[in-house]
Amino acid sequence: MNRSQRLAKAQEFIWLHARLLERNLFAYLFANGSKEPVLAALHAYQNEDGGFGNALEPDKRCPTSQPQDVEFALHILDAINAMDDHMVTRACDYLATITTPEGGVPFALPSVNAYPHAPWWTVDANPPASLNPTAAIVGLLLKHDIQHPWIEPASAFCWREIEALDSTDFHTLMPAITFLEYASERERAEHKLQRIATRLAQPGVIELDPHAQGYVQKPLDWAPNPRCFCRHLFTDDIIKRHLAALAKRQCDDGGWPIAWDPISSTVESEWRGRVTIEALRTLDAYESVSSH
Incomplete structure (x- = not known):
């Protein structure tokens, strides 16, 4: 199947099943659409406190703001090159209000427990700061040279956590890698990246079977x-x-x-809209390199 056939099939799926946000994002990325409809759709997920919620990340259905939803929003703004939007400053203001004494933000806030959610989203009453998503959020802000008082203490938290990091967990390392890719201290960052690379290169850490089933992370998950x-x-x-x-x-x-197992058919459709767009972006990114 060539690219145009692949896109035509995907477009039909997106129009039939995806959220308005992903429909607009698909149009921007693959059908010469404008970024304004994407921004308008994303804005609906931002709460009065500046954070993002309302199941922007679909596996948890709470309307209240959550740190992971901020990361989700920033990835979309990064994809459409709109990190200069006012939503970013408001989101940083929100992050400052939920930052723990360690300097980062938690994986999730306890408000998630009051609404339907996947089991991995259940959190304790006072969750600690976590590299996931703090490091990913800081990395995306640094990538676009965003200026905000929250970034410096959050960066210090990321450096401390990465210094002690010996994990091979995808959801811990990918945020750390995003931070290190854009951190200003390049020599220090490159040293930490090479330590991570050595760990990932160990046999069995990354699933290399392209047909492996289940919730496993393969090379294109690590290198999209x-x-x-x-x-x-x-x-x-x-x-x-x-x-x-x-x-x-x-x-x-x-x-x-x-x-992974969705908690409802709606959640599955919402996530499939997202992963379909990401699959198309990955295929396009590598095909554009091979065609040159």
């Missing part, structure tokens, strides 16, 4: 585009095989499946 840090961890042949497998995972309805 050829310019990111983790790309150098994999040979061209490994990337080629995983790109072929990713293309073949497009379902008959035009969308890509999710690799």
